[in-house]
Amino acid sequence: MFGDGGTLERLQDVDQHLLHKLKDIGIGSISDLATTTPPELLEDYYSNYDDATRGIDFETISHLVLKAKQKLIEDGLIQRDFSSAEKMLERRQKMAKFSTGSESFDSFLGGGIETQALTEIAGEFGSGKSQLCYTLCVTANMSSKEDNGIIYVDTENSFKAERIHQIAESRGLDSEEILKRINICKIYYSAHLEAVIRSLARYIEQYRARLVIIDSIISLHRAEFAGRETLAERQQRLNALLHRLRRLSEIYNIAIVYTNQVQAQPDSFLGNGFDSMRAAGGNIMGHASTYRVFLRKMGHNRIATMLDSPYHAYSQVKFTIGEEGIQDLEKKDGKTLAGGSECGW
Numbered sequence: 001m002f003g004d005g006g007t008l009e010r011l012q013d014v015d016q017h018l019l020h021k022l023k024d025i026g027i028g029s030i031s032d033l034a035t036t037t038p039p040e041l042l043e044d045y046y047s048n049y050d051d052a053t054r055g056i057d058f059e060t061i062s063h064l065v066l067k068a069k070q071k072l073i074e075d076g077l078i079q080r081d082f083s084s085a086e087k088m089l090e091r092r093q094k095m096a097k098f099s100t101g102s103e104s105f106d107s108f109l110g111g112g113i114e115t116q117a118l119t120e121i122a123g124e125f126g127s128g129k130s131q132l133c134y135t136l137c138v139t140a141n142m143s144s145k146e147d148n149g150i151i152y153v154d155t156e157n158s159f160k161a162e163r164i165h166q167i168a169e170s171r172g173l174d175s176e177e178i179l180k181r182i183n184i185c186k187i188y189y190s191a192h193l194e195a196v197i198r199s200l201a202r203y204i205e206q207y208r209a210r211l212v213i214i215d216s217i218i219s220l221h222r223a224e225f226a227g228r229e230t231l232a233e234r235q236q237r238l239n240a241l242l243h244r245l246r247r248l249s250e251i252y253n254i255a256i257v258y259t260n261q262v263q264a265q266p267d268s269f270l271g272n273g274f275d276s277m278r279a280a281g282g283n284i285m286g287h288a289s290t291y292r293v294f295l296r297k298m299g300h301n302r303i304a305t306m307l308d309s310p311y312h313a314y315s316q317v318k319f320t321i322g323e324e325g326i327q328d329l330e331k332k333d334g335k336t337l338a339g340g341s342e343c344g345w
């Protein structure tokens with residue numbers, strides 16, 4: 001599955017000047033080009049080059065993206081547009097599942113965090129979102145020694161390598177080996193996040209990644225596009241990001257996990273504390289994620305609720321956080337809770 005789509009120069013009969021301009025806006029490889037869409041690319045192009053004197057149009061761009069895609073198909077890196085349902089099933093069977101660190105949490109997810117999917121972890125401050133990301137870095141069991149990279153995009157400047165070290169050691173695992181395979185990218189503003197995600201195909205290939213974590217996906221956009229008048233733009237940008245992530249998760253058979261913040265729900269009136277928060281990012285965020293998991297504190301423990309999923313029934317699970325990261329509650333506390341009965345969700 002993995003390989004190198006190669007540099008743009010591999011594309012024949014293409015205006016070299018145009019390729020240079022594409023490089024300047026972050027499209028540096030055939031994979032970058034093939035995993036974008038013509039409207040996205042055209043928008044990026046015109047927002048970077050006002051004059052656009054070379055008169056690039058939708059057709060030229062579409063042709064270019066198609067050419068790049070064709071190259072990846074020829075190289076066997078991605079699938080053809082049409083494939084039989086049987087082939088699709090075969091592909092689904094290649095899906096891997098990564099452990100959260102807690103057996104109950106894994107079975108709540110139907111086996112773990114899946115590749116070919118976007119998993120959103122929403123929750124308030126301190127609910128365990130980052131702890132889950134760290135634990136995943138340690139427990140994600142890569143079947144191959146080669147394709148075992150992890151990309152960790154940290155937008156909150158909160159990544160703690162020493163915590164990963166601790167989780168690995170307390171699980172009796174080789175922390176050095178684990179830390180080596182984690183590639184961290186610190187991001188400080190939203191345009192930087194967008195640029196990194198635009199080039200993510202290249203990084204996935206370079207680091208042979210099977211798991212990409214973004215902690216958090218929304219904080220920078222939320223801070224920078226704070227006013228009502230910029231809301232539409234923010235949502236549009238987030239939408240582009242999320243769609244790109246979705247394509248990448250499928251094309252490269254990787255798991256993409258991102259955390260999301262919560263916001264108070266002004267129309268909440270039940271006042272029992274459970275319904276007063278919702279995941280940030282509105283419908284765009286809700287529709288993009290394959291799985292939406294909401295974390296909440298419950299005394300010393302945590303509770304996860306599945307908000308949205310194509311396969312899972314609405315359900316909840318309790319877990320806890322310890323030295324080993326995400327863990328099962330002690331047996332006496334039981335396992336998966338039935339459909340929200342305990343919390344009224």
Ligand code: ADP
Pocket residue numbers: 123124125126127128129130131132321322323
């Ligand atoms: P957020 O959802 O804001 O990312 P975190 O994932 O950082 O929150 O969770 C922070 C919580 O994780 C702490 O409040 C604490 O309860 C728990 N935690 C962090 N480190 C440890 C540890 N070494 N042992 C036990 N619990 C821990």
Ligand code: MG
Pocket residue numbers: 129130131156158215
């Ligand atoms: Mg955090």
